[in-house]
Amino acid sequence: MxxxxxxxxxxxxxxxxxxxxxxxxxxxxxxxxxxxxxxxxxxxxxxxxxxxxxxxxxxxxxxxxxxxxxxxxxxxxxxxxxxxxxxxxxxxxxxxxxxxxxxxxxxxxxxxxxxxxxxxxxxxxxxxxxxxxxxxxxxxxxxxxxxxxxxxxxxFVNLPYYFNGWVSGFIEAEGCFSIRKNTYHSFSIGQNDDFYLINSIKNFFDIANTVRNPYGHFYCLQVYKKEKLKFIINHFNNYPLLGEKSKSLQKWIKELNN
Missing domain, CATH: 3.10.28.10 (Homing endonucleases)
Structure with missing residues (x-):
């Protein structure tokens, strides 16, 4: 079919x-x-x-x-x-x-x-x-x-119509929900070569942080601000993660709420 x-x-x-x-x-x-x-x-x-x-x-x-x-x-x-x-x-x-x-x-x-x-x-x-x-x-x-x-x-005049689902799949692969003892929990995502892609994710989530280039051709975005983290969480309420990253997300949300 x-x-x-x-x-x-x-x-x-x-x-x-x-x-x-x-x-x-x-x-x-x-x-x-x-x-x-x-x-x-x-x-x-x-x-x-x-x-x-x-x-x-x-x-x-x-x-x-x-x-x-x-x-x-x-x-x-x-x-x-x-x-x-x-x-x-x-x-x-x-x-x-x-x-x-x-x-x-x-x-x-x-x-x-x-x-x-x-x-x-x-x-x-x-x-x-x-x-x-x-x-x-x-x-x-x-x-x-x-x-x-x-x-x-x-x-695309705006992001492609399938970007909501696409970005959840991409985050399943490349996203990281970090839990820290100092309570500065964060979300980060990175990719080799493709600055345009990480920058589009930054704009999609309306994140003010700068896309960093810590080494070589690797570009990454890291977010600590709780207001933006809640916005990211809301995205996953509508466009869920499907693998192990969904468990990581739930643990991360629990720590954010403590």
Whole structure:
């Protein structure tokens, strides 16, 4: 069954309803892919191409349940690694991958690295040539700088309509709810290379803090002000986290309220 874009997606009445809404899960999954996913192309003994979509997380029951929910919604398989350290969602069937990546037509990826990975996968699917793959595999990120400079979010007058769900998935992957003994609890999020993305999250939550560049190409945002932290919490009331980060959020909220 083909995926259908629903661009008039609206806030549903309860958190539990949203957790079981297929469109919300797709938006959330795109954010999770942007943060923790991988879009892979490899070769098998130089004879044929292999394609794979992967999300690897710590093997915690809440992460397992989240990946099972994703698999039931969009497809894929969930396994636990041999040493039980990680839980992995993956798809390696070519036809299934062709179907699943249509979700990105509805809800585009927003990180420069994943955009490059997706474009390379599409190119390899189209050409289906091991020779071309070997020639081009080391240049899959050749357009990353131009993507960063052009800012994928600049094509939207406002943030994209799916950003609420996307940012919850991205925070599930990259967000951090910090609890400190001095009670200066905080929320932080960071990303390599993509200043434009962290800055958009800052604007989305109406945060005054400056996006910092503490080292290299890493950009991060950290928030302590309780008024803004409550605003962030309210977002998750409408667009819930689905994995282990939801447990972290609940512990963090409890400390904030003490």
């Amino acid at each position: 083909p995926f259908i874009c629903i661009k008039n997606f609206s806030i549903l009445t309860t958190e539990n309803t949203k957790k079981n809404d297929d469109e919300y899960i797709k938006m959330f999954w795109v954010g999770l892919m942007d943060g923790d996913g991988s879009i892979q192309v490899n070769h098998w003994q130089y004879k044929s191409l292999q394609f794979r979509l992967v999300i690897k997380l710590s093997n915690i029951i809440t992460n397992y349940n989240m990946l099972i929910k994703i698999a039931k919604t969009i497809g894929g398989t969930v396994i636990i690694t041999g040493k039980s350290k990680d839980v992995i969602w993956y798809v390696n069937n070519r036809d299934t991958i062709k179907t699943i990546i249509k979700i990105f037509d509805c809800y585009p990826l927003l990180t420069s690295k994943k955009i490059c990975q997706l474009e390379f996968l599409k190119k390899c699917l189209l050409e289906n040539s091991v020779e071309n793959y070997l020639i081009n595999r080391n240049s899959k990120y050749i357009n990353q700088s131009s993507i960063i400079n052009s800012n994928p979010l600049s094509s």
